[in-house]
Amino acid sequence: MTSPVYVALDTTDVAQAAALATGLKGLVAGVKLGLEFFSYCGPRGVEAIADLGMPLFLDLKLHDIPNTVAGAMRGVAKLAPRLTTIHASGGFAMMQAAAEAAREGAAKANRSATKVLAVTVLTSLDQPAMAEVGFGGTVLDQVKRLAELAQKAGVDGLVCSPHEVAHVRDVVGSDMTLVVPGIRPAWAEAGDQKRFMTPKEALKAGADLLVIGRPITGATNPADAARRIAEELR
Numbered sequence: 001m002t003s004p005v006y007v008a009l010d011t012t013d014v015a016q017a018a019a020l021a022t023g024l025k026g027l028v029a030g031v032k033l034g035l036e037f038f039s040y041c042g043p044r045g046v047e048a049i050a051d052l053g054m055p056l057f058l059d060l061k062l063h064d065i066p067n068t069v070a071g072a073m074r075g076v077a078k079l080a081p082r083l084t085t086i087h088a089s090g091g092f093a094m095m096q097a098a099a100e101a102a103r104e105g106a107a108k109a110n111r112s113a114t115k116v117l118a119v120t121v122l123t124s125l126d127q128p129a130m131a132e133v134g135f136g137g138t139v140l141d142q143v144k145r146l147a148e149l150a151q152k153a154g155v156d157g158l159v160c161s162p163h164e165v166a167h168v169r170d171v172v173g174s175d176m177t178l179v180v181p182g183i184r185p186a187w188a189e190a191g192d193q194k195r196f197m198t199p200k201e202a203l204k205a206g207a208d209l210l211v212i213g214r215p216i217t218g219a220t221n222p223a224d225a226a227r228r229i230a231e232e233l234r
């Protein structure tokens with residue numbers, strides 16, 4: 001079975017990210033670089049990891065007015081990741097502008113387009129945390145609402161927790177890529193994740209790709225942890 005796992009390299013250091021990526025080559029589907037890495041290492045750091053030749057997910061979770069997000073997305077497109085993210089709560093026009101900018105960037109470079117994924121509700125939020133920021137309804141309803149809106153805006157996929165993935169699949173059908181963080185093997189600590197499941201449960205619920213960070217990167221032997229997850233998925 002080909003691995004469905006993108007490993008989150010949440011580090012401030014290019015050399016550390018490169019060493020982790022190299023050690024995990026062949027054991028994971030690709031690597032995910034996020035805000036922590038990008039804040040410290042910038043586009044040049046991303047290029048250094050891209051040069052290792054593994055599929056790249058650049059998870060910047062863009063969220064601003066449409067014009068600003070489109071501009072940032074043109075920059076992202078130059079880095080040519082396979083996948084990237086925006087926040088669905090930025091609204092329809094923002095998502096539409098981001099998707100368009102990604103497609104235009106790819107067309108200009110004559111390559112296949114970066115898939116734009118809309119993040120629905122962060123996996124670190126539970127129902128009380130949502131109420132704190134003024135959402136009266138359920139997490140599930142909010143995720144489904146944003147999923148529908150994102151699909152209408154023309155994005156390629158969604159990020160949601162394993163708790164909602166089956167429901168999201170019912171709403172958007174089979175065309176959209178569903179990427180699921182909030183993954184915790186039974187032997188790993190939850191940390192700040194609130195809506196999580198094991199890798200096997202998440203795949204069974206309908207995830208296309210899983211994002212796993214600390215259970216792998218924080219292990220004494222990251223390659224062994226990745227192998228253990230692969231075993232559990234078999």
Ligand SMILES: O=c1ccn([C@@H]2O[C@H](COP(=O)(O)O)[C@@H](O)[C@H]2O)c(=O)[nH]1
Binds near residue numbers: 034119183211213215
């Ligand atoms: O809702 C979301 C969206 C993105 N993430 C990102 O995934 C990884 C998860 O890392 P762990 O160490 O496995 O918790 C991290 O990079 C987040 O930025 C998410 O967790 N939830």
